[in-house]
Amino acid sequence: MKKKNDSSGSERSVGDDGIKYVAGAVRNENPTRSSIGRSNLVERARAFDPKFDISFSEGKFSTHTAESARRSSWANLFRSEKEPAFLFVSPTLSDQRRKSMEERILGNMRDEQNLLLSRRTPPKTVPRLPKHNRVGPNMKALLDASEHRRTNAVKPVHLRMTNAVKSIFVDKSPINKYAFKLKKVCAPKLKVSAEAFQPPVNPKTSWQRSLLHKAINDNFLLKNTHKKTEEALVDAMETVTVPKGGILAKQGDSSEQEDNFYVLQEGKVEFLLDNQRVKTAKAGESFGEERLLLRVPNETTVKAMESSILLRLNQYDFRSIMEKTIAEEWEEESQRGKKEQAEASTQQQARKVHKKDTHKPIKKIQKPMKQKTKKEKKPKGPELFDPKSLEKHSMEFKRQVEIRRSIKKHAKNWDDLEFISVLGEGQFGEVWLVAAILPNIDPSRQEFALKIQNKNDEEIRDDAVAEIYQEINVLKQIHHPFIVNLVNVYESEESIDMLLGLIPGGELWDQIHVEDEHGKWTSGISERRARFISYVLADTLAFLHSRELLFRDLKPENIMIDKDGYPILIDFGFAKKVPKGSLTFTFCGTPNYVAPEIIQNTGQSVGVDHWALGVVIYEMISGENPFFCDDMCQVELYETIVSEAPYAMRDDKAASNQVLNIIDKLLQKNPKKRLGYDSPMELLLDPWFKGMPDLNEIRTKRVKAPTEEDADQTLSFEEENTFASSKEAEDMTLVEEKIEEDVVVVGELPLSPVKTMKDSSKWIINSTSKGKLKGYYMSPKTPLQRTTSRERRDLLNKKLVDVISLDGNAVEIDKPTKKHTNATKK
Numbered sequence: 001m002k003k004k005n006d007s008s009g010s011e012r013s014v015g016d017d018g019i020k021y022v023a024g025a026v027r028n029e030n031p032t033r034s035s036i037g038r039s040n041l042v043e044r045a046r047a048f049d050p051k052f053d054i055s056f057s058e059g060k061f062s063t064h065t066a067e068s069a070r071r072s073s074w075a076n077l078f079r080s081e082k083e084p085a086f087l088f089v090s091p092t093l094s095d096q097r098r099k100s101m102e103e104r105i106l107g108n109m110r111d112e113q114n115l116l117l118s119r120r121t122p123p124k125t126v127p128r129l130p131k132h133n134r135v136g137p138n139m140k141a142l143l144d145a146s147e148h149r150r151t152n153a154v155k156p157v158h159l160r161m162t163n164a165v166k167s168i169f170v171d172k173s174p175i176n177k178y179a180f181k182l183k184k185v186c187a188p189k190l191k192v193s194a195e196a197f198q199p200p201v202n203p204k205t206s207w208q209r210s211l212l213h214k215a216i217n218d219n220f221l222l223k224n225t226h227k228k229t230e231e232a233l234v235d236a237m238e239t240v241t242v243p244k245g246g247i248l249a250k251q252g253d254s255s256e257q258e259d260n261f262y263v264l265q266e267g268k269v270e271f272l273l274d275n276q277r278v279k280t281a282k283a284g285e286s287f288g289e290e291r292l293l294l295r296v297p298n299e300t301t302v303k304a305m306e307s308s309i310l311l312r313l314n315q316y317d318f319r320s321i322m323e324k325t326i327a328e329e330w331e332e333e334s335q336r337g338k339k340e341q342a343e344a345s346t347q348q349q350a351r352k353v354h355k356k357d358t359h360k361p362i363k364k365i366q367k368p369m370k371q372k373t374k375k376e377k378k379p380k381g382p383e384l385f386d387p388k389s390l391e392k393h394s395m396e397f398k399r400q401v402e403i404r405r406s407i408k409k410h411a412k413n414w415d416d417l418e419f420i421s422v423l424g425e426g427q428f429g430e431v432w433l434v435a436a437i438l439p440n441i442d443p444s445r446q447e448f449a450l451k452i453q454n455k456n457d458e459e460i461r462d463d464a465v466a467e468i469y470q471e472i473n474v475l476k477q478i479h480h481p482f483i484v485n486l487v488n489v490y491e492s493e494e495s496i497d498m499l500l501g502l503i504p505g506g507e508l509w510d511q512i513h514v515e516d517e518h519g520k521w522t523s524g525i526s527e528r529r530a531r532f533i534s535y536v537l538a539d540t541l542a543f544l545h546s547r548e549l550l551f552r553d554l555k556p557e558n559i560m561i562d563k564d565g566y567p568i569l570i571d572f573g574f575a576k577k578v579p580k581g582s583l584t585f586t587f588c589g590t591p592n593y594v595a596p597e598i599i600q601n602t603g604q605s606v607g608v609d610h611w612a613l614g615v616v617i618y619e620m621i622s623g624e625n626p627f628f629c630d631d632m633c634q635v636e637l638y639e640t641i642v643s644e645a646p647y648a649m650r651d652d653k654a655a656s657n658q659v660l661n662i663i664d665k666l667l668q669k670n671p672k673k674r675l676g677y678d679s680p681m682e683l684l685l686d687p688w689f690k691g692m693p694d695l696n697e698i699r700t701k702r703v704k705a706p707t708e709e710d711a712d713q714t715l716s717f718e719e720e721n722t723f724a725s726s727k728e729a730e731d732m733t734l735v736e737e738k739i740e741e742d743v744v745v746v747g748e749l750p751l752s753p754v755k756t757m758k759d760s761s762k763w764i765i766n767s768t769s770k771g772k773l774k775g776y777y778m779s780p781k782t783p784l785q786r787t788t789s790r791e792r793r794d795l796l797n798k799k800l801v802d803v804i805s806l807d808g809n810a811v812e813i814d815k816p817t818k819k820h821t822n823a824t825k826k
């Protein structure tokens with residue numbers, strides 16, 4: 001084990017065995033016991049994985065309040081007040097993530113910033129259980145159990161933990177999953193409609209204007225705004241002066257008055273975390289961009305270090321200006337497009353007439369031609385879902401209609417339901433397993449899920465009740481085999497409760513992240529299943545989009561798996577009707593899944609769901625989020641989504657070229673270039689879905705959904721799907737040396753020879769048509785991983801250009817049957 005001291009006194013360790021370790025720690029002078037306990041931590045870490053190593057070093061840090069702890073990630077660094085803190089990183093973490101974490105955490109330690117975090121946030125104390133007068137049989141016991149569950153519950157955090165951390169720190173009770181539940185967010189409603197909004201114009205010098213333009217163009221959130229919008233934003237900013245010691249923002253404050261973005265014109269400000277300076281800003285710098293997006297608590301207090309002049313923009317003005325100017329631009333663009341199209345068609349007609357009948361008087365030619373209504377070209381591909389066709393063919397569909405009718409008759413009231421257990425927890429209440437007796441249905445005792453949503457909860461957002469009604473309205477309109485079935489609605493003074501069809505297979509999240517009996521977590525599902533689930537989801541989204549509905553909260557928690565292994569969409573709280581050709585603007589969704597245009601406020605259309613689908617596919621394959629890193633705060637996450645490519649997928653994950661390609665196409669930053677923007681068929685006809693069963697067979701569930709047990713078949717499900725993977729990760733440097741030894745270059749490689757992974761006695765080579773090797777190769781001796789980083793691919797390209805022979809034996813190469821396009825991730 002090599003150890004390298006850095007200037008902070010923290011240590012970094014690199015294992016000789018090729019496994020990456022990072023372990024650093026700081027502790028204060030009074031290292032008594034912590035709630036976790038250092039030795040306990042080491043012991044548990046090693047129980048999880050004997051190779052897991054942790055080293056410690058001395059350092060100083062100051063005390064923390066629960067508030068600062070709450071705002072930070074608790075995945076990598078743990079402490080409780082006046083007690084030791086530990087930094088550790090899962091050995092399964094990819095190089096890139098590890099590096100980024102190391103830089104952030106150790107870098108921050110060097111800056112003497114305190115990043116030390118608390119393990120738990122305080123339990124929720126507000127009881128939000130149904131009132132006793134509404135209690136059905138056995139409810140008392142359930143209430144007690146539920147109360148216990150609640151007081152012991154770990155409040156949902158917006159961050160994911162590395163698997164290693166999960167397995168060490170999370171106790172094994174069923175409440176644990178709530179610890180990982182991602183919180184959804186939504187911006188407050190605008191006070192006046194953007195159309196009616198009159199953007200303010202505050203006078204400014206030309207010097208101030210250029211300062212603001214520069215600040216806008218330097219800011220990840222604002223830099224892509226159009227010229228007109230940018231001018232309006234500059235106009236709207238107002239000048240504020242603060243004396244030395246004046247407070248611009250208070251830590252933890254989430255009031256409307258603090259929804260401001262600032263550009264510092266003159267002076268200096270400091271950012272205080274629990275009264276300790278963590279950062280300063282000088283003239284020309286900006287801060288507070290997160291407050292333009294959402295009403296979130298301030299991370300720090302911002303205080304003027306000297307008398308300062310700032311330019312300020314508030315959230316409502318920002319959002320209204322964006323919405324107004326972008327909607328206008330959008331409208332202008334579409335009018336321009338229509339005009340150009342009409343002109344082109346008139347000219348074409350005129351040319352035709354002119355050609356045919358040149359002797360006719362010009363006047364006649366100029367007469368507006370009656371435009372032939374061109375039959376819209378039907379895109380090639382499967383037909384979109386039509387509920388009527390299903391009504392005719394699907395027994396299950398008919399049964400649902402009967403059940404809905406029967407409930408209206410036999411379980412009209414809440415009291416007619418039998419409460420069985422809690423199935424899940426939502427933001428404003430719980431989801432219960434309930435049963436109703438329906439005499440005309442076989443069997444007569446039918447089980448459902450009851451989503452209880454409290455109207456008077458003190459934590460409830462202003463717009464949340466409207467959201468509940470919105471969800472009900474949307475679900476009432478749509479009937480689809482893969483969208484949760486709304487059976488009935490019960491309303492009282494306290495809550496609005498939705499009786500839903502029971503989806504017994506749990507959330508997709510639970511299938512992606514699985515804990516075995518030893519507490520070890522594995523993440524990711526087989527590509528075969530991921531492909532099936534994605535195909536069904538793409539079809540379901542196409543249906544919603546054809547109804548002009550955006551879902552806006554696609555994530556593994558909102559995709560349930562039914563008894564047959566099919567994915568069902570739940571939670572339509574953010575679904576919104578957006579007419580074709582229009583945009584919507586309000587920031588809604590779950591941070592890890594929001595598209596760049598949501599963050600940048602440039603208008604949302606179908607692309608936001610396609611982006612989220614890209615993230616979900618990435619997560620199903622890799623078990624990780626493509627943009628989120630364990631110690632990120634929300635602004636960093638948003639910046640990564642807007643500006644950076646997804647993380648390279650971990651090398652121990654099997655992934656075909658096709659899946660990497662579709663992820664790339666869905667995670668296009670520009671929504672107009674994103675797969676599915678022009679037509680849902682683009683998505684359904686993507687090469688990754690080639691060979692999928694007929695959609696009508698799927699919609700009527702006549703196709704058996706693949707299970708994890710079928711995972712082996714994955715590799716032969718299509719000849720052109722190339723796989724190369726090994727579960728044992730190899731250290732990159734070792735692999736590179738072996739390439740040098742083993743590879744003999746003998747000739748030219750014409751096209752893409754493809755073999756399945758099972759045939760691992762041969763090299764698997766996948767090249768582009770130009771003869772450059774890019775992508776997959778393996779041998780029994782050197783189980784190389786699919787290359788994931790561009791530098792590494794380039795390096796290998798140089799080394800493995802033409803035909804490859806292993807240990808002197810010529811490689812048997814099959815003649816390719818099909819030409820492969822775009823074989824690797826760019």
Ligand SMILES: Nc1ncnc2c1ncn2[C@@H]1O[C@H](COP(=O)(O)OP(=O)(O)OP(=O)(O)O)[C@@H](O)[C@H]1O
Nearest residue numbers: 423424425426427428431449500501502503570571
């Ligand atoms: N029809 C159902 N069948 C079985 N379980 C369900 C059903 N609907 C919801 N659940 C469970 O309850 C959980 C919460 O439901 P849902 O996501 O609809 O609530 P929510 O209040 O919108 O949650 P959040 O706001 O946290 O996303 C789900 O994640 C799931 O585990």
